[in-house]
Amino acid sequence: MGALVSIAFGQTRQYYFVSTPQTWTNAQSVCRRDYTDLATIENMADVDAVLRTTSNYPAPENAEAFRSSAQDETSITLQWNKVNNNTSFVLQFNGTETNISEPDGDGPVNHTVSSLTAGTRYTFTLFSVFENVRSSGVSIAAVTAPENAEGFRASKQDETSITLQWNKVNNNISFVLQFNGTETNISAPDGDGPVNYTVSSLTAGTRYTFTLFSVFENVKSSGVQLPAVTAPQNAEGFRSLRQDETSITLQWDPVNNNVSFILQYNGTELNVAAPTGNGPLALTVPSLTAGSRYTFTLFSVFENIRSSGVSIAAVTAPENAEGFRASKQDETSITLQWNKVNNNTSFVLQFNGTETNISEPDGDGPVAHTVLYLTAGTKYTFILYHVFMNVRSSAVNITVATAPENAKGFRPSAQDETSITLQWNKVNNNTSFVLQFNGTETFISSPDGDGPLLKMLKASRHQNKMRRASLCSGIKSTTTSALFSS
Template sequence: MCVFCSSHRPAQSGLGEIQIMDKRLLFVFITGAQLSVAFAQTLQYYFVNVSLDWTSAQSVCRRDYTDLATIETTADVDAVLSTASNYTGKAWIGLYDELYNSWKWSLDDSSFYGDGEYTFRNWYPGSPNDLYGPQLCVRLISVSDPLHRWDDRQCSDVRMFVCYNGTVDGTPSFVLSNVSLNWTEAQMFCRKNYVDLASIRNQTENDLISALISSTDVWIGLYRDKLWSDGSLSPFQHWADGQPGSDSGVQCAATEFGSGRWYDESCSQSLPFICYKKIIPNAEGLRASDQDESSITLQWNKINNSTSFVLQFNGSETNISSPDGDGPVNYTVSSLTAGTRYTFTLFSVFESIRSSGVQHTAVTAPTNVEGLRPSDQDESSITLQWNKINNSTSFVLQFNRSETFISSPDGFGPVTHTVSSLTAGTRYTFTLFSVFEGVRSSGVQLDAVTAPENAEGFRASGQNQSSITLQWNKGDNRTSFVLQFNGTETNISSPDGDGPVNYTVSSLTAGTRYTFTLFSVFENIRSSGVQHTAVTAPQNAESFTSLRQDETSITLQWDVVNNNVSFILQYNETELNIAPPAGQQPLLLTVSSLTPGTRYTFTLFSVFESIRSSGVSIAAVTAPENAEGFRASGQNESSITLQWNKGDKSTSFVLQFNGTETNISSPDGDGPVNYTVSSLTAGTRYTFILYHVFMNVRSRAVNITVATAPANADSFRQSDQDESSITLQWSKINNSTSFVLQFNGIQTFIRAPDGDGPVIHTVSFLTAGTRYTFTLYSVFENIRSSGVQLEAVTAPKNPEGFRASEQDETSITLQWNKVGINISFVLQFNGTETNIRAPDGDGPVKHTVTSLTARTNYTFTLFSVFENVRSSGVSILATTGPNYVLGMNLRLKLPITMSESELEDALIELLRKYNLPPQITLKIISSKP
């Protein structure tokens, strides 16, 4: 950053960041020449009261100290002044002016410059030269140098300048100012409005700017500051008023001891001088942050990234680097002896210079106790025991977030301690620490439990013929149980969840009493135990079955167990109590008032002394109702689609016809059932029988009779047509099959004619020259076939105005009116036919017949043609020349405006009306209103 800017970068040096300390120490001593010393932050200043030139003073400081003084803060200024209380003159400091190697760019971004680009220079010969005093800024010359090289100038000069404005498509963008400012103002202007004053990294960019500025000298971003002897880049300044001076050749700085301000002086002048040494502060906060039996972890505050450490103990040294980050330094010393004192000395080290060092004494933890175990326990206490270590080692027992301090007892026996007021059936974790001089061992743990309480609520929750299910309240997840009966023991784990414990004892005899004893167990310790007596259930009834059913009832049957066993029948959330019958015959029971087509589950329990057997279940169904809505929903020549209402999703169907049966599943959804019977004969009656099926039980049958559609008529074609009718023809099927003809939204019913010949039907009142689509259906018992289609057209109208419009000895020109857009024509004469397309536009059609014989009559017949169908035709007689031209002047009164062609047609008709010779042709030469 330049000296002319208001902002400052942090002080840096090649040795890393310098930390500022609040306290300063002042030492004054003399060795040979008078020497005064002051500490400021991490620098120790020395005043050498020997007058030397600046270069000699620099050599002495570098030989005996570190370097000439670098002053980076006002605190440094105060520290320098404190080194000489009685001296008021000037003394050299390390600041000096270097003409060639101190130049730098205003845009201080290392990523902006490639290899060699930051040091690119284009000096004018003899520059830089500090002509007329210090010149710290650079201009690009345009007026007097066609090569546009650079020279150094005083920064206070006012001139135009070039700003850098980023890149456009990879090319640097430069902007020439339209105002003139001094260098510092120009820098501020560019940084505010663009990026910065222009940096020139190579000859190409020099040429770009040269082309931009024309014939104007401009500021660029190159400038220089004075340098510190030790290479520090600190921007701190403390100049006296009017300094630095403008005299040429004044390149070194001295501080005045009266004010502390700096002055430019000639480097050859002899003055006392200020040297400095770096001082290394001790690390703060040295302490033991952790220890165990064989290691101690030391911790201290980090100084900075460039300061390392040396740790001394037991006659050895360990080098420790400064860690990354801002946190404290942690270092663990291992392979130590348990319960031993160690003294550690820590030195801070910077550039191989150690601090005075700090010490800390720490001890390793004692060894853990051995033999920790529970020696006794009951429902409310646990007695612990462990081996004693020695008389100077005490103990801390930790459990349930509390600590108990226990002294080491006299003698050699074990240590015993009873923990009371505990909860029954509970696991406790005890942690025991050995303690020596306030330092605990890592600790050993022991899990011990109190005896559990007896289980509560011990009872029989269920039983069947061969097992009894016992139930009791669960204590907690850590309590298990032992069940004793018939001289056996069973271990039972505590189940997951909060509910009671259920355990089933199996392989028992039906109807037998058993006595059970239950112990609660927590980590192999049993409670006193509780007892319960329970009996097994009687046997289930055998041969439980469904005999028959109809739509509303099901009859059940089962074998009797014995005269002392009654029964309970359970279905549909109801129960029926049934007494045992006399004798050993099977028992019959009819359950009525049921719903058709419904599955019922019946469960039958044998009952003895209010204890039910496990029960035996059967499923039985009532017969379903007949399917409703059985009908034919559609048919064609080879299939019939049947439809009926669906019962429910669990119902299927059986369809019978022609001696076959088809099983049909109930479809998904709520709609009706559709089933298509295919491969049938056209026009044939079929009888279908439908059964509703629910779980293999059929309903009563329903039936319908349906016929297939007849076959379509064959040979459906157009047999004739004229301008207003079309005659259709097709083959007859049989006497019982009629037909429906459909066209233009109209349906015509046509009976089959007698005999074997084809059916003929004429459709009249049609439009000439029009295409029609006819659909013909065969009909049998009101059922139509799929239908066949035919497209046919009516004949077009004859053309109007057919006449000879011109002729000569060898040709006759014929003319007639166009009929329609899609109508062409056929002209017949002398046994030949000519196809003529209708011309575009609305005018008449003209056709010239050539190669004729003079003075000969010809008969021409003209047909209109629509889709290859001809009209009836119109004929005229015309004669070849020579022509006789008759001129007539006619005065006609016309009610409407007519074209010449329309007028010719009208006159021809007029002449024909009065029987003028047909050979006369007429052409209007002119017409006037």
């Protein structure tokens, strides 16, 4: 090592110190070319001779504090303390040597080795060099940072967790996940396929920033960031507020001013903007089919992430009954009739402050219902609702009267050859009469005042004979005329 030096001693051998670094084969070639051969040490006298020969050429000191100070995916920055202003350096790695000049100024020496492979371990040997004489050298192992994970994304989230996913780098690479000022170590994965990691105990409807580092031998990659949000809370108080034959109005409580909504039904989606102000939200869904059941699912939405959703079933009101009418009435009952809608629709009949439930009809044909225990000669208003799953139609109504009571005291009060005077007691001031005889009808208005009513019937000469006969028998005088209250 070092320059060529020739030293002669009293012994029979001469030793020459050549300071130029050589391989063993090259050193042998140089010695055989310029001298005799490589030196052979056979006894202590030879050892003493060699030591005396090299004593005037001390090897330079090794650099101290040789370390890696920074690294990324393709480079490692090495650092060491300078020896002095006259000492340069040689850096060996991967079978190559790099000469590094004597540093200027004070402070440590920095040298960056570039064009390296990510996530790889390298051994570096540093020699201090003074007048071409090298120190014994110092070695360190250092690694490049691994590549960042690719495909870093949120694969799933709910109200309290986010599942992150990324592609593995290789079997030697672990990971560190940073968020909210915390770090989580994630072991190198087994097997193929993406890596999945679920971050739990999060706050609903909140935005988080995650930074993922690949780690190789405690060295982190530069990191890749991902913003991701948790799903918002479901809306509370989701309900059907009202409905008619073609629409349903839905209502729910807002989550907050940053949360919008999506309403799903019948394979369609409606976007509902985030609310302004306080109070519940109402949405009317139009163009629906009467008497039909719908399932509505409401999602809260925060930054395009949906909540798990809440569902309700609601129905439109059925169509009103057609053909609602009174088919028959007497003094104490009215029979109502209407056309059925379908076999799933029942009815509610309202009158006089009462409600009567009427079951779904069997068979075809109109529905008939008789209302009993009514008061004679009284008007009633009947309201009929069709009912489907407890939802009523808008209703139809009719006003119908019971038949009045028959007039009492109906009798002939006087007769002569051409007339009969009939008499009866009035019913009340609202009741008029119809008198039938001989195939004719005579309308008699509601009476004024109190007392019995009188009606004179006049007859032809031929009729007079018959009447006399009838009156004499005392039979047909009361049966040939019929009196109706109306």
